[in-house]
Amino acid sequence: MKKAKLVLEEGSIFTGELFGAEKESAGEIVFNTSMTGYQEILTDPSYKGEIVCMTYPLIGNYGINEDDFESFKSHVNGFIVKEFAEEPENWRLKKKLERYLKENGITAISGIDTRALTKILRQEGTMRGIITTENSNDKELIEKAKKAPGLSGRDLVSQVSRKEVEKYGAGNKYRVVLVDCGAKDNIKNSLLARNCEVIMVPASTSVKKILDYSPDGVMVSNGPGDPEDADYVAETIAELLGEVPIFGICLGHQLLGRACGAETYKLKFGHRGANHPVKDLSTNRVYITSQNHGFAIKEESLAELDLELTHINVNDKTVEGFRHQKYPAFSVQYHPEASPGPEDSHYLFDQFVELMR
């Protein structure tokens, strides 16, 4: 197998083996602590621009199947594992991870001390880096890593958002316009399962066009990058407020916040995994949630706004959800659609349907 290097902008170099597509990749390096669900992670559009390190050391054990994709292709900029399974086993298995990555042009590296890497990211924060097979000297490689594209200052949403409108579940009871900022398929599926007709529209769709569908509700999806770079969506949401019930997930949550005047900021190393405890402040119940975000809403910025904090992260007390006090609109930072991760928060979709009733 071909030797490859993982180079971080802060100067660390890890040596491993290349096992995906044979090309150099650059991006922001993040870690995910989920022990299962690599197929969903690889195909979650929110990872656009990111090189994902899996902290669980054995990846690819059950291969890739036909059902668990969260979008039509893989969006990660690169993939880092300790070890990938050469001989996976599962009844739904269709191909091995390695082949899938090659077919999707995803560069991946194995044999990495992913725990050591994770500790660097935890201590120094997520950072830029490259996966390369180039044999130039370390200094040059580090320079290259520093130049890798970051997450801010570029409109990543438009790169993953659908270009055309897609309709599902015609004739269902509620009509939901799903603003696709990079939506995971299971958001759509969760709505369909609740008797909703889902009209997926590009993120740049105008308010008028959205309202022309006479929706019962608007859902703003998850997506990649810095919410500041998607303020055009926030502007749309601001106008929709009070017109229709709104539910935001992840980036959609941050954008709903920005639409109401809240501020967002970049977390040191983000939340990516399937074990994050979130407390519902109205019931004091804690839910284990699936998360994938590098940015968050500033809690202080909510103070003067019509937004009521409804959910906080039990670990670091960051904002995980709020509700508009005047209009039927709410959002959460985490992923009630799961896939991957716990199914504890499906009830939020029911609440959304309740609002549309």
Add this chain to the structure above:
Amino acid sequence: MPKREDINKVMVIGSGPIIIGQAAEFDYSGSQACRALKEEGLEVVLVNSNPATIMTDENMADRVYIEPLTVDSIIEILKKENPDGLIPTLGGQIALNLAIDLAETNILEDLNVELLGTPIETIEKAEDRNTFKELMNEIGEPILDSKIAKNIEQAAEIAADIGYPVIVRPAYTMGGTGGGVADNLEELKEITARGFKHSLIGQVLIEKSIKGWKEIEYEVMRDKNDNCIVVCNMENFDPVGVHTGDSIVIAPSQTLTDKEYQMFRSSALKIIRALGIEGGCNVQYALDPESFQYYIIEVNPRVSRSSALASKATGYPIAKVSARIALGYSLDEIDNAITGKTTACFEPALDYVVFKIPRWPFDKFHYADRDLGTQMKATGEVMAIERNLEASMLKAVRSLEIGRYGFYLEEFRKLSDQEIKDFLYEADDNRLFVIAEALRRGFTVEEVHQITEISTFFLYKMKNIIDLENSLAASKDELNKNQELLLKAKEKGFSDSEIALLTEKTEEEIKNLRDQLQLKPVFKMVDTCAAEFEAETPYYYSSYEKVNEAQPTDKKKVMVIGSGPIRIGQGIEFDYCSVHSAWTLNEEGYESIIVNNNPETVSTDFDTSDRLYFEPLTKEDIMHIIENEKPEGVICQFGGQTAVNLAEPLAEAGVEILGTSVDSIDLAEDRDRFIGLLNELDIPAPQGEVAASLQEAEKIAAEIGYPVLVRPSYVLGGRAMEVVYEKKELEEYMQNAVKVSPDRPVLVDKYLTGTEIEIDAISDGETVIVPGIMEHVERAGVHSGDSIAVYPPHRLSEELKEKAVEYTEKISRALNVKGVVNIQYVVSDGEIYVIEVNPRSSRTIPYLSKVTGVPMVDLATKALLGRKLKDLGWESGMVPEKEHVAVKVPVFSFSKLTQVDTNLGPEMKSTGEVLGLAETYEKALYKGLIGAGLEIPREGTILATIADKDKAEAIDYIKDFAELGFQIAATEGTAAALKKKGLKVDIVKKLGEGSPDSLELISDDQIDLVINTLTKGKVPERDGFKIRRSAVEMGIPCLTSLDTTQAMLKVLKEIEHGERIEYKALQDYQK
């Protein structure tokens, strides 16, 4: 919801003696719980009959009752202590059953005692098959259901309904004969026809066959606020069919997609919500390997063996958190002690692979049926942690201490392909090694999978190991040039000794090569969160990774070697010793480092020592840790034989062994040197010599006279030891049992029939403290671990006591013992003889410490650190005897091990022990026997079959039984002897000589007590063996020793007098 303010005093019920299916895991959970409760400022009352546990230490609870775990005793203690609450979910099935029984008596209402944690209705719902079934149907969770068919047509209908394949079981047969798996209607017809014939009531049960399905476990927690989390999930290596306690288990699950993982997660949470669990719970599933279909196999509404494993596998302290939940806390109000920054309300993320292998007792029980099925047979288990599965697996294999350091085994190389194939069909304790050998011979993974139904994922991992074996063997001449291969082998968990074996080199050569190449492992931390948060807890495992996380501190430090898996002869006692030693090290200002691999224990709790290394206990693995930590010394005397055996190799590698020197250990273990020493000291030992051939043995035996005690000189701890009464038996033993040869000589000693006594002493080389003398009820010849032992001795004269203490002092000083020493003596014809000296901790230390109040491990640890016992306020000699009497009674697990003879002899068979504590010998003995689960019959029929050599003695006892009102039944010879004494006896036919014979009487439940003494041999065909076995299976007490018989007689007489049994806390005895 904060802690409840109305609860101030809580009672915790422990799990009693160690038996198969219930091992050290409940000491771990009970100790954690007691500590958590005390931290909350509560007064804690603990009841447990097992004195070898840490939880029964005086400082673990405010009131410690070492008393039998019976409804009667618990009620009395409840009345005396009047606690506000009772926690029964941390003491295994024993405590849970007691809670159910207590709830039926209304005593809890009467005394206003609240059951804390999971409510009683929940426990009953989960434990009762019918209510559980109803509840699962209600919430739509699938359970396997069997339906009854009375004819073939009905059977066909049921089978069509639930879908093939189906299992057919005849109702009411002995041993399940006549059943089978039907794949289609034809087979069903055939099997049911046979089944109807076998069934005593003409019915068969039909249920869906889930043979070959994956077995998955979830450890879940719930609090009062309905917060639920999954602590850990696990996947079994073996498919459904092997008891989970006998299964090799991997954590987390390996072959489940997120869909499947979450499907089970949601199901498990739904179940604990429906049941209303408050605390920990375990749910076991069977998953169709070809679909999403699953069934719930079992729900345990309490902490369990699996939760101990899950705790150690993740770092999440399930028992501690369960105890806090019982007090009213919600999960998010409890700290995550590992990170110190997050709360207990989250789900651990692992960044390593955990591999558990059970430890089976078949090395002790040669005749036992080794097949694994629904009856658990393992006594303990080992766990290993690594960054890849292969290494985790090989580390676990090394941890087992079965003399195997990898998969390459000569004994399996010799088998034919057909034999290997046959072995593959039956899961037994050699499972892994048989599969490895099959793969080595070129069986394909697919072929092995077809036969074993083990996931190909795991089989390919094993094949990776075999492929590496082959590569190593192929490059044996140029290993030094093939650095990458060596690294790969080390990364995948190969030990130096295994690489040496494969490359025809010595372990030393491999080590040197590694040193040259600077190949050594680093240590990674177990932190519950895959490094997402900074963790404070130093819980480490080794891995050939890049970055070392276990940066040593600059404090002075000492390492304690643990005792590995629980097995017969090496139980929880040694964990007690290791833990206490670590605590004393802290007190003395040292950083304590524990190395162990047993997930069930307190020693592997992350907060027992300053630093915990979860590693195999081999020289290589320990040396890596020593090189990292550079401790001032290593303590080898508390971890049982495991640790003692490491003293010499570690010393050779230049490690400072603290305490008794390696040379002294050798002096005590090498027979010739030892006898020389005793002669020098003028201390008598039984006559005997070493024989290298049958002829020599016969000559020695003739000289010293029969009976003789024979044992191989190369094994320790009573293995293959036997008492031989005549020449013929000696021949049989020498030729069949041990295969004597010059390099495998046999020790032939005079067998002295007398009272055996035992002393544990603490010495610093000058001052020798004797905390107490223990006297065995059974005469010499029964292994000390299997004997009932009494403190203080009640048959020993003052003069002999003094002599025993004098010898102990002499020997301890001569061996320059620093720490503890255990010496066994036999008293015969007014003289004391030394039988054995063990310069290490023994299994009696915990109980002796508790009943004498002498902190033995604490003093021993201080002594081996160089402190003088004199300076600590102690002087040589015996500590004054206490007023109370303590009787240790061994507990056996015979009902779990078919084909094992229950007679007592020189080889140890017990798995655990209980203690009876009282003011008199009789009462203490009574408590001990009751605590051990022996049902002492007050009336009924005794079946007596007594060997000729014992008849004279036995008749007096049987006469006494008759006087107490028992009927006597006896086989012909015994009956004749009894009749001669004027006893009324029913004659019972010998086996095969007509009806009713003794077996029929036993299985018809007409016998209440069996007294059977051994004639000779232990071959399963003999009548005595069959009688003893059927008594075990029917749950009838069976006494094989006349000493035990006499003891029980004493107790019966005592009960006859109507003596009241009182229950007292340990703290009251020490006043």
